[in-house]
Amino acid sequence: MHKYIISIDLGGTNTRITLTDLSLRIKARTSFPTRNFSSSRKILISEIIKEVFRLLKDNSIKKTQILGLGIGVPGPVDFLKGKIYYLPNIKGWQNTPIRDILEKRLHFKVFVDNDVNLMTLAEARLGAAKDRKNAVCLTLGTGVGGGLILDGELFRGTSFCAGEIGHMPINISGPRCNCGGSACLERYVGNKYILAEAKKKLKMRNINLEKLSEMAESGNKIARNIYNNFASNIGVALAGVVNLLNPEVIVVGGGLSFAGDFIFTKIKETINKRAIPIQAGLVKVKKAMLGKDAGLIGAALLVKESKLKTNV
Amino acid sequence: MHKYIISIDLGGTNTRITLTDLSLRIKARTSFPTRNFSSSRKILISEIIKEVFRLLKDNSIKKTQILGLGIGVPGPVDFLKGKIYYLPNIKGWQNTPIRDILEKRLHFKVFVDNDVNLMTLAEARLGAAKDRKNAVCLTLGTGVGGGLILDGELFRGTSFCAGEIGHMPINISGPRCNCGGSACLERYVGNKYILAEAKKKLKMRNINLEKLSEMAESGNKIARNIYNNFASNIGVALAGVVNLLNPEVIVVGGGLSFAGDFIFTKIKETINKRAIPIQAGLVKVKKAMLGKDAGLIGAALLVKESKLKTNV
Numbered sequence A, B: 001m002h003k004y005i006i007s008i009d010l011g012g013t014n015t016r017i018t019l020t021d022l023s024l025r026i027k028a029r030t031s032f033p034t035r036n037f038s039s040s041r042k043i044l045i046s047e048i049i050k051e052v053f054r055l056l057k058d059n060s061i062k063k064t065q066i067l068g069l070g071i072g073v074p075g076p077v078d079f080l081k082g083k084i085y086y087l088p089n090i091k092g093w094q095n096t097p098i099r100d101i102l103e104k105r106l107h108f109k110v111f112v113d114n115d116v117n118l119m120t121l122a123e124a125r126l127g128a129a130k131d132r133k134n135a136v137c138l139t140l141g142t143g144v145g146g147g148l149i150l151d152g153e154l155f156r157g158t159s160f161c162a163g164e165i166g167h168m169p170i171n172i173s174g175p176r177c178n179c180g181g182s183a184c185l186e187r188y189v190g191n192k193y194i195l196a197e198a199k200k201k202l203k204m205r206n207i208n209l210e211k212l213s214e215m216a217e218s219g220n221k222i223a224r225n226i227y228n229n230f231a232s233n234i235g236v237a238l239a240g241v242v243n244l245l246n247p248e249v250i251v252v253g254g255g256l257s258f259a260g261d262f263i264f265t266k267i268k269e270t271i272n273k274r275a276i277p278i279q280a281g282l283v284k285v286k287k288a289m290l291g292k293d294a295g296l297i298g299a300a301l302l303v304k305e306s307k308l309k310t311n312v
Helices: A041-058 A098-106 A115-126 A191-202 A209-217 A221-245 A255-259 A261-274 A277-282 A291-311 B041-058 B098-106 B115-126 B191-202 B209-217 B221-245 B261-274 B277-282 B291-311
Strands: A004-010 A014-021 A026-033 A066-073 A110-114 A135-140 A145-150 A249-254 A284-287 B004-010 B014-021 B026-033 B066-073 B110-114 B135-140 B145-150 B249-254 B284-287
Touching (some): A004 A115, A004 A291, A041 A098, A066 A098, A066 A291, A115 A135, A115 A249, A115 A291, A191 A209, A191 A221, A191 A255, A209 A255, A249 A261, B004 B041, B014 B041, B014 B291, B041 B098, B066 B098, B066 B291, B098 B110, B110 B115, B110 B291, B115 B135, B115 B249, B135 B221, B191 B221, B221 B249, B221 B277, B261 B277, B261 B284
Parallel strands (some): A066 A110, A249 A284, B004 B066, B066 B110, B135 B249
Antiparallel strands (some): A004 A014, A014 A026, A135 A145
């Protein structure tokens, strides 16, 4: 009877919705610019629900054929209660019981998690960390996120906020971070800090990440140096993670991971230099495999695995 | 039939052996200075076996009454194979299959783990982290060790070397550490580094930790400042651990944790300042409760819990 899963990736820029079968093959998809509907929480939720119903109708699928809906959101989530603590980049979502709201309107099972956790789950089941028991995921972008697979399962921590590699301090003292802390990894390797450094050191006003990585690839020493520092700072934080968690693999995804393979080499080099030999020798650093759909695949996996567990 | 457990704490200074009942009440104990027998691995193992047999004989206990033996060692252990990787402070123990060696000579079940893991297990079952699902233990001393309880169980990592909080970098660059890395927490808060700083700043040649903490307690500003820096550096590393693992409680033990409650206040203050509010607000920082016997209690728990699992 249950033949399909609905996945939603609620992003700061776009909200994407897919319909997959139980083997996670994508049957249909739709999306809309989040900002067009983000003036209030109510409007955004209505748009999501409207699009879900449209997706079902357009594909002649009945509600009873839906196993469940998984939604990933860009902020911390109380996984047990299905409640969003807050969304740093979308206003008005503090303490939103998104699971209950959606279940009431849709009448099928809803599961909510942080978007980086879902990307981590996807990479662990079908991507770069497939069949690995202990894996760490790191996503590079405006924010620097992380997720943990420990003993084969997503590790969420006591209030479901574990995995914040981007907010591990890499210096005793340093610049203030948006999170309230200081000298956090994100404060050194987040997109805007890299670009600010590039503007200053290259004396260019209009530089973007594509241009910067082109310059690095084609041998510009200053650009290359910016990337080397960037990768080395990531390596310092990851050396701490490697010594603490002794993972088999670290999966790195997000914009800057596409700047070139030398970044991965430099990250691994730094881990080898800074982490204890047993732990450093074991761990592999890999590029994320599933790209932009990772979060949607993870949302579908969340539904599928939750269902498997409740059937036991 | 099985009524007793033997626990061994193989330490750099003393090797201690206890006989407990299955409720972990200590029935008898013995010990010897490790250095008197550490000229070779063979001599040390023979002494351990001799003392175990003597303990059984003195208490009129038969081998068949022993549920098993747990041994904690000061270094990394391959828990699955029961093999010591190496002991940083006792020569000649590389790749010692200690479980097999002891089982062959003693004819009862043997379990081996790292001493900090066993202390962590003891604090999680009977001490400061009792009934907590996610707990982090930190031990302060010559070395700075750590152990993790995640989802209620000891988390050992892929090659069983997880938990090395002492070797998380707290600066992008900094002094070389014994582990091969640099700017590790231990390099700032290990006993000898604290004493070196105290000697320099207080201009005293013969200072020890007891004297230093007396001076801090009685209001000496320089001594107090040394401890404040010490606690704040621990707080920086723990802020990273709190953001990464979202634990309920952090248990701090070992020599310097006895310097005064202001150290715990300062550690928590630093975590509050540096970690994300949700994670920081939740976590408690507590003093270890079980003292020097923690490792022995943990060794007994390891035997007891392993037995419970194999009986399922």
